[in-house]
Every structure is written in structure tokens, then in C-alpha cells.
Amino acid sequence: MQFLLILGFLGVLAQWSWVASSLNNDDQVFSITPKTQAEVDIVKNVSSQFETVLWSPAAPEFIREEAEVHLFVPGNSSQAVRELLQTHGVTHAVMLANTKELIEMQTRNASTDPRSGMSYYEKYHSLEDIYHWLNKTAMENPDRVKVILIGSSFEKRPLYVLKLSAISTTNTNKKAIWLDCGIHAREWIAPAFCLWFVQYSLSFYESNRDIATILDNMDVYVLPVMNPDGYKYTWTTDRMWRKNRSTREDSRCAGVDLNRNFDANWCTEGASHHPCSEIFCGEFPESEPEASAVASFLRRHKEAVALYVTIHSYSQMLLFPYSCTRDLTENHAELLSMAKEAAQKIKRYYRNNYKYGAGAETIYLAPGGSDDWAYKLGIKYSFTFELQDRGRYGFLLPPSEIPRACNEALIALKTIALRVVERI
């Protein structure tokens, strides 16, 4: 009898330790706020070892005292990372413990289940799905949507832009908005927003005065996935991938940060010449086919494009140039007032806080970005939106949050676009 009791007890123990170790073996996201320069150095060190992935900031060189760091820690490095932090007395909190579950939620496709009640736009979609959606949308709206092939990716995937236009005959030299999403592969809410925006524009042109005003005065070019190779890679191989997938003979590391590859103080402070860095600027400005395709298209259409908007996540910010220098733009006050009004609208309608300001002063120096480049090309209204959230889920934002995240970005975009319409 006693023997059986002991056996039972051992069984429970074994189960417990199994649960505990399986928990510890899961990929987690740590939140760490270094308090001193010494702690900053330790966190930098940790983040460049053990196959961890920095979520925020984008690269170790941006880690500062008293600023929160979000670090993705794969299960097999978890113990080593915790020990290293502990021996140096650096405290951390586990921000996300259920990354596997969250990734599963993001990739689950409930479209086959008619009872789910979720619309297509309340889910994340694979690259193949998005290509299919593009064609379908164009076919179903032949007089309002045109598909334009602007180039191809490093791995030769097509870069399709949707051109949305209202059927109006009066306006001859119509202006335009450029909207791109998914320059960074892991920021899945970005392509989701581009799809959301197209759907909204097509459905509410007749009934929403703001969207009618915008579309009557401006065409909209939408590039739903600027980095298709990277996006595909986040679905198949590495959910945390940021850059494109270009390879080079002199390095084992793949990928260029497309938002450091544009010709705006290219590869100065805030970008890196090292191919293994998350903020690798590439061989030369526009060395990457994705960046070059967008830049060429905008150069050809620069007379028409009055507003440039690029969608990222996460951190909830409405940014405008410059990011490549601490100088202020010539129309800083105007850009600031537009961003401020947009942030206030989000606050009023969705009770959510978005920071706003010039990129360099609001986050960090980040040269070679598409927004700065577009601005320097002459597109005086140029914005980067960083959508939800502020770190609760980070890149693993559950699909249930898509509607709110997109509606926030939508109201910000409409607010700014209406201000641009007044000025053209």
C-alpha cells in the first residue's frame, strides 16, 4: 500500500517536472529594462548570442538605459539566457510565454468553417492567398481596380500594385496616394491593413463621405506585400524574420533591411554594413529589387503622388521625416499637425494612444527609409504608421485584434488624406 502511494507520488512529481520543463522549453518573449550602462552592455551581449531575436528595438545598437527591450528567446536558449541575466543581476519579465499557441492562432485558417463568422479580412493570409485575393479583387471590380506589375523580388516573385480609382471623368490631372505594406516580413498586421483598406474603399465609396472625397480627388496605389520573399519565409520557416531574402557570396547571412536600402543618408548612423545585422543596408542604395521597384515607380509618378504612407508594426506611432537626420523638414509644423490630428482621432474613436513626431526624435536615427526617400523625392506628405500593439503581443497580434488595429490606421489615414486633399 505504502509502496503504491510512493509510486503515485513519484508519478505526480514526474508529471510536474515534465510540465515545468516543457513550459521552459517553449519560445518566450522577455521584457528587460536595463538600468545602467553595464546592464545595457549585458543585454546587447545576450541579444547577439543564443539565436535570440530582438523584437524591440530593431537592433542591439539602439538599446539604451531605462528603455524597454523585447527579446524573443527560443526554448533551447531559454535557460542559458536566464542564467546569464541572473548572474549579472539583470531582471526580466516573461512578456509572452505561449508563442507557439499565438503563432498557431495567427496561421489557423478558419475560412473553411462557415460557422466561424470571421470575414476574410479578420485573418492573416499566406502569400499565395494574397496573390489570389489580388486577382479576384481586380476581376470583381474591373472599372475601379487595376493591377500593375512594378517589378519582382529577389526570388522572382511578382510585386503587384492595385490602383484604386473612382469613376470620374472631370478630373484630368488627378493626384494620388501611395500606400505600401509589409516592407518588414514579420509585421503581419501590415499586409492585413492593405487588404482591409482596399476592401473598405471599395465597399464604402458610395456610403462614406470621407472615402468618397478622397477617391474623387486622388487615386490610390496599394502595394500589399512589398517584401514577398520575407513574408513567405515567415509563414514557412522563421516567424521572426524581418529583412528580404537576398543572398550574397561573401556572407552566410541572408537579407537586407529594405527600410535601410533607400537613398536617404544611406547607411549612416542607425544602419549597418554587416550582412548579419537586422538593419543591414545592403550593397548600395536600391541594391534590392524590392526597393528599386518601388523607387522607380515613384520616380515615374512623382508629379501625381501627393501622399506617401508606409505601414509597419508594432509600437503605435505616426511618424514622418526625417528619420535619417535630426534636422527638421521644411514643413515640419504641417506634418506634425496632421499626425497630431490623426492621433487625436484614434484616441477619440478607439481610446488608444499613438505617439507622433519626426522619426529620428520619436524612435531612433534610421537612415535609408522609404518615407525619407519619398520626401526627398518631393512627396511632401510622407508618413510611417506603426500599428498595434505596444508589446503585449508584439508581432504575434492575435487575429481577433485585426479589426481594431486596422480601423485605427484607417481613421488616421483618412484624416491625413483629407488634409492633403485640401492642399492639392
Ligand code: ARG
Ligand atoms: N521601425 C521602423 C524601422 O526601424 C521605423 C521606420 C521609421 N522611418 C524610417 N525611415 N526609419 O525601420
Ligand code: ZN
Ligand atoms: Zn517595420
